[in-house]
Amino acid sequence: MTTLDSLHEALNNGIKAEINNIINELHPSEIADVLESLPIKQRFELWQLKNIDPGDILPHISENVRLELMLNMPIANITVAAENMAIDDAVDILQNLPDEIVEKVLQAMNWRHRQRLTQVLFYPKDSAGGLMNTDVLTVRMEMTLKMVSYYLRRLKQLPEKTDVLMVVDCNNCYRGMLSLLDILTNTPKFTVSQVMSSEIEPISAHLSAHDVAILFEQRDLLSAPVVDEQGYLMGRITVDDVVDVIRSEADHHLMGQAGLDGDDDMFAPILTTMKDRALWLGVNLATAFLAAYVIGLFSTTLEQMVALAILMPVVASMGGIAGSQTLTIVIRGMALNQISNTNIIWLLKKELAVGLLNGMIWAIVVALIAIVWFSNVKLGIIIGCALLINLSLAALSGVFIPFILRRLSIDPALAAGVTLTTITDIIGFGTLLGLATIFLL
């Protein structure tokens, strides 16, 4: 925290020498963090400094902030920055930009860079092809380890973080991986094909980033080859790219519940933030009025017994809480591919049983409190029944909503929570007031 604090202070006081000193001591990713944690004005001030190298820092900045900074950069600077990055990083930052700017940047590049980038840009961002780095060292199966060692020593520049070489046949089709450790621990006379491991299956360039992440986690992979439909080696994915996928999926799930973008900029201008959030508030307002409409149907009942108005939020909110517990479990199970057609019925029965049991316990508690508070036994029984009904239906909704949304191609991370609380509110208010209308008046 202290570095950030002292940098903020130096920026506030405009002490250039001090700012430069601090910046020079920081890793590019730390500078990226600092940029993200600054209000817009200071962010641009820092970004303009001479000892800030966009090529180093851009890959570390989160999407929204990066876009904002890059839209204010001249095309020539973006081009230089992109040329000096690893291919996968360059693709990452370009995929963010509007198409016409990407086109201009590609035109401004030398043809070699352009060719390599367009190859990857062809694949969607959230696919194995979009994640891969095409900068791969390949060797042939029939080479001896001695030849490989010689070849490695002759190369001047090696791709960063190379821990394995990719083995291909004469058609450039993937055949296996040769770890550097294998080269070092085996007799130099052996051929690559004798030593290489073909255990790790290549990943199709069209596999989704989500499935790539699951694969890496399950197999504890550090890197994996990517191939096209014909089996040609296209590139490789390293675990650090997968870490970014996992982090951004987690952010999406967490922030999505509040209707926010996973890459939201904490220090975006007030109007931008306001607009981003207004839509979600609008959606929720509509559902709140839907609930209010249901309450309104029973206005004569409410007039006759104000205790119902006092107690009705209890029934609605308990349903919302119980339902969101089920919902969270189900959405996570779906994300980890743990729910299938055969265990969904089992899960549904279980959640229903849990809902019923917890419903009974809390129905009794709430009923007793209501009886004591309002000295009305009938009211107590009715609120207990309403609670039991709401908790059971909340469990059902928690299981079904994510599946229905997915079938409708709506992202459950965004929409499941609000759909659930709409249902539990309406059922909560409706059953309590409905039962009261029938049995109390």
Add this chain to the structure above:
Amino acid sequence: MTTLDSLHEALNNGIKAEINNIINELHPSEIADVLESLPIKQRFELWQLKNIDPGDILPHISENVRLELMLNMPIANITVAAENMAIDDAVDILQNLPDEIVEKVLQAMNWRHRQRLTQVLFYPKDSAGGLMNTDVLTVRMEMTLKMVSYYLRRLKQLPEKTDVLMVVDCNNCYRGMLSLLDILTNTPKFTVSQVMSSEIEPISAHLSAHDVAILFEQRDLLSAPVVDEQGYLMGRITVDDVVDVIRSEADHHLMGQAGLDGDDDMFAPILTTMKDRALWLGVNLATAFLAAYVIGLFSTTLEQMVALAILMPVVASMGGIAGSQTLTIVIRGMALNQISNTNIIWLLKKELAVGLLNGMIWAIVVALIAIVWFSNVKLGIIIGCALLINLSLAALSGVFIPFILRRLSIDPALAAGVTLTTITDIIGFGTLLGLATIFLL
């Protein structure tokens, strides 16, 4: 999905040969997934099969399910499994168990294994020391690369996923890392100290797992050395362990909001699940009754104007939504160390401004709807004011609650949401009914 489905079917029909066939084709991590996605009875059935090797599978199973399986294993089997795992995996599974069982397992081991395990078990689970693997290849600074190559070739068993060697001085103090690539691409005559990289600073064994994860993400590290206070090399952390930390933190944040444990077992017995969730429902019931109590203070007002009972959930729920947007942003910023003393005031002002602006917009919308619905201009103005007040205070609460909870050593991931909605409910109901009591009656 099909493998899981066909395995479920084979288990349901008890076709042993079929089950064994499917199991033999799966990776240990996939078997772990299958175990997690099975109801208890079938889970134990599968676990008892002969071709299931606990040593391979246990490291991949989530904590709660693993504990349940291990508590039913004889000490001897746990010992064999732990001896056949990488040190960091063995520590992981032991840290889960009750102390007396760990003691028995350690006693049953050969002394070498015991010694290496106790060294790591000394550190808390969520620290760099708890994450590290002590199985490290070390070389001395003064060795030539040729000597290193010779040494590597002579070793029979090498630690898995070795991509770098650790360089130590004669006191076993960490001095740098030597990547296998450096050995292969440099002249064999060079000494280790000429080639090694000392860029990556060693991690203190006491650093928290959370900070280790941030460091790995920022620096795109694949592995890093761990040292004790004296600078002695203790072990190394590899990125696959960090992936687990990131995943479990994300789960904790997501599941914590619903009062669930990040490691919750979807297929736990009904009673276990019920008990786990009942506490959270109880906490929420208490807060719901607090809100009900506030409504109860205004029962005479409600009796005279039932429209207030209809509209009051709208004010409360909009406050909850707006507040949770701010809260989510702030908690995430805290987790990424992006909020410091110098930018918190800026952030507070911004969130307050967003709250006020969105408050005004939606206050007008809600006021208009109320005026049309109930043909009562005064009521419309009052609900608009209540909404504006609630959204502004919700923004304030969203910024302050996480800091106050952290100061009180309460986990914001668990408690912030429920604290916020309690406040927005009470303020929402209180201001609407309070203003109505003063100005409408």
